[in-house]
Amino acid sequence: MKPRVPVRDIPPERKALYYAGMAAGAIGLLLFVSNFFVIASGFDDPFAMRDRSGGIVARAFGGIVLMWIGGGMMNVAARGLAGSGLKLDPEQARRDLEPWSRMGGGVVADALDEIPAARRFVDDPSDRAVEVVRIRCPQCRALNEESDQFCGQCGGRL
Numbered sequence: 001m002k003p004r005v006p007v008r009d010i011p012p013e014r015k016a017l018y019y020a021g022m023a024a025g026a027i028g029l030l031l032f033v034s035n036f037f038v039i040a041s042g043f044d045d046p047f048a049m050r051d052r053s054g055g056i057v058a059r060a061f062g063g064i065v066l067m068w069i070g071g072g073m074m075n076v077a078a079r080g081l082a083g084s085g086l087k088l089d090p091e092q093a094r095r096d097l098e099p100w101s102r103m104g105g106g107v108v109a110d111a112l113d114e115i116p117a118a119r120r121f122v123d124d125p126s127d128r129a130v131e132v133v134r135i136r137c138p139q140c141r142a143l144n145e146e147s148d149q150f151c152g153q154c155g156g157r158l
């Protein structure tokens with residue numbers, strides 16, 4: 001078991017990517033919405049409208065693509081490369097998803113409950129410190145369970 005680096009927060013580079021994605025999405029939305037104003041302004045001038053139609057298609061398409069890319073960037077930033085499935089690395093996915101699961105208030109953990117294999121990424125029992133109390137036999141120095149009354153090695157009273 002590798003020592004686990006606790007992830008308290010989403011790394012700054014992922015936060016930057018998230019906001020960049022948000023900005024790209026916002027620009028895409030503005031680009032897309034701007035068409036309605038172009039179309040509205042063209043109603044009184046059908047000839048000018050015809051000249052603009054190419055620009056409208058480019059704007060609508062560019063807007064949709066920008067929104068799509070922006071959404072993708074936000075998704076990757078929030079879940080991490082491995083967490084969003086772009087990179088197949090279960091160990092990293094767990095670390096990437098950790099701040100995200102915390103943000104979701106356990107919603108992700110609840111959903112993963114359905115899949116036993118995936119559950120291990122969220123709640124790995126090996127991560128928890130297991131405290132085992134053992135008793136050393138005063139006669140032979142063998143280690144015994146806390147609940148034992150007699151030594152398993154020599155049979156002496158503990």
Ligand SMILES: [Zn+2]
Nearest residue numbers: 137140151154
């Ligand atoms: Zn003993």
